[in-house]
Structures are given as structure tokens and as C-alpha cells.
Amino acid sequence: MRLVNRLDRELGDGASLVAILDYDGTLTPLVATPGAAHLAPSVRETLARLAESERARLAILSGRGLADLRSRVALRDVVYGGCHGLEIAGRQLRFRHPGARPSCLTATRRALTASLPSIPGARLEWKGLAVSLHYRRVAPGRRPRVRDIATRIVRAGGLTLVPGHEVFDFVPRVGWNKGRAARWIARRMARTLPPRRRVVLYVGDDTSDESAFVALRDRAVTICVGAKPTAAEYRVAGVREVQALLRRMASAMNS
Numbered sequence: 001m002r003l004v005n006r007l008d009r010e011l012g013d014g015a016s017l018v019a020i021l022d023y024d025g026t027l028t029p030l031v032a033t034p035g036a037a038h039l040a041p042s043v044r045e046t047l048a049r050l051a052e053s054e055r056a057r058l059a060i061l062s063g064r065g066l067a068d069l070r071s072r073v074a075l076r077d078v079v080y081g082g083c084h085g086l087e088i089a090g091r092q093l094r095f096r097h098p099g100a101r102p103s104c105l106t107a108t109r110r111a112l113t114a115s116l117p118s119i120p121g122a123r124l125e126w127k128g129l130a131v132s133l134h135y136r137r138v139a140p141g142r143r144p145r146v147r148d149i150a151t152r153i154v155r156a157g158g159l160t161l162v163p164g165h166e167v168f169d170f171v172p173r174v175g176w177n178k179g180r181a182a183r184w185i186a187r188r189m190a191r192t193l194p195p196r197r198r199v200v201l202y203v204g205d206d207t208s209d210e211s212a213f214v215a216l217r218d219r220a221v222t223i224c225v226g227a228k229p230t231a232a233e234y235r236v237a238g239v240r241e242v243q244a245l246l247r248r249m250a251s252a253m254n255s
């Protein structure tokens with residue numbers, strides 16, 4: 001069944017919705033530097049309409065740090081999941097994975113800082129419960145070296161390496177990922193909705209979103225943004241298509 005037909009069918013008849021969305025590459029186009037990924041006002045307006053509906057709950061789940069994510073979206077009534085869901089806050093929810101502490105990352109942060117001079121263009125970002133090594137500005141010929149360094153450092157530090165779009169995220173190895181976080185969020189938000197039919201939807205574009213596509217299989221409508229191989233049930237071409245879907249959902253939830 002086509003995605004729009006599926007959504008129209010699922011969301012009709014007074015059903016309620018839990019929408020869990022990735023940020024970069026899903027709500028905003030991928031840009032040259034992560035700092036430049038701003039949410040378009042028209043998208044924020046659509047998200048606000050969705051979040052304000054009594055029948056809808058909205059969560060945004062990202063590899064970004066929680067405070068960074070929250071300030072970029074800047075909407076109330078939204079649940080935010082930062083550092084791949086290690087930290088979750090919003091709508092009376094408050095979660096921080098008990099095994100994830102900034103101190104888990106101290107040695108890795110030090111090793112990454114020491115390695116930076118050998119990879120021109122690379123940049124480190126400290127996110128509290130994760131450290132990111134950005135390599136968007138590293139020359140293509142040097143990127144295999146970035147991967148080698150990341151792999152070596154993650155092994156030494158006993159962390160998990162989460163590859164993303166021109167970034168490696170180093171996160172505490174606590175058996176948590178976007179899939180676990182998405183299920184945690186979906187379960188808690190569903191409880192706050194009327195006990196009629198509840199539809200869960202997840203949209204994401206990156207490797208880290210695959211854990212959510214798998215974890216939510218048969219429990220959610222899963223949508224991958226872009227052309228890469230995916231476990232998601234549906235696929236859309238890009239951010240513009242996501243925006244059209246969001247407008248459709250916002251209308252359905254406010255009708």
C-alpha cells in the first residue's frame with residue numbers, strides 16, 4: 001500500500017498518533033556544518049500544529065546533545081531525545097540512562113583530542129553523554145584514516161561507535177540506541193493518549209535510525225528518508241517529502 005494511503009487509513013476515524021522524528025536529514029537538509037542545520041519556520045509551524053493536537057504526541061530523537069536539539073526545535077509539548085536517546089526530556093518525561101555518565105567518556109575524549117592534529121579538518125564536539133568526531137571537512141583521501149583512528153580509540157575506551165553522516169559518535173556501551181529509546185518513548189506517550197487506536201510513526205535518514213526501524217517493526221509505520229538500504233517499511237526521497245507528510249498528519253490530527 002502506498003504510504004499516503006496507509007497514513008490516511010490509519011489516521012482516520014479518530015485514531016491517535018505518536019510521531020517520532022529524527023532531526024538532521026529528516027526535518028532539515030544535510031548542510032556543510034551541523035551548526036547550520038536550522039529548522040525552517042514553516043516546518044516548525046507544522047510541528048507545532050501536530051504537537052498541539054490532543055490526539056497527537058511528538059518526539060524528536062537525535063544524535064545531537066539534548067540542549068542543542070531543544071534549542072533548534074524550540075517547541076513546547078515535544079519530547080526531546082538527545083545523544084541517541086540516552087537523555088530524554090519533555091512533556092513531564094525525564095530520563096537519563098543510568099549507566100551513561102560523562103565520566104565514561106573522559107579517556108576517549110582525551111585520546112580523540114590527542115589524535116586531532118593528525119587529521120586536518122576534523123572537529124570534536126562534546127555533547128555531555130557522547131563525543132562526536134566530525135569529518136565533513138576532512139579531505140576524502142584522508143577519511144579511511146579517520147575511520148581507523150575512530151575504531152582504535154573506541155576499542156581502547158570500551159565505548160560504542162555510532163557512525164552517522166560524516167560523523168562518528170562515541171557513546172557509552174550501555175545497550176541503548178535509538179531503537180530502545182523510541183520504544184521507551186512510544187510506550188510512555190501512548191499512555192497519555194485515548195485508548196482508541198494508537199498509531200506510532202518513525203521517520204529517520206541515517207544508519208542510527210535503522211535500530212529504530214527494526215525495534216518498531218510491526219508496531220509502527222517506519223519511514224526511511226533517502227535511497228540507502230533500510231529495514232524501514234516505507235521510503236521517501238527527501239526532506240521535502242517529509243514536510244508534505246507532516247502537513248498531512250497535522251491536518252488529519254486537527255480535523
Ligand SMILES: [Mg+2]
Pocket residue numbers: 022023024025026204205206
Ligand atoms: Mg538524521
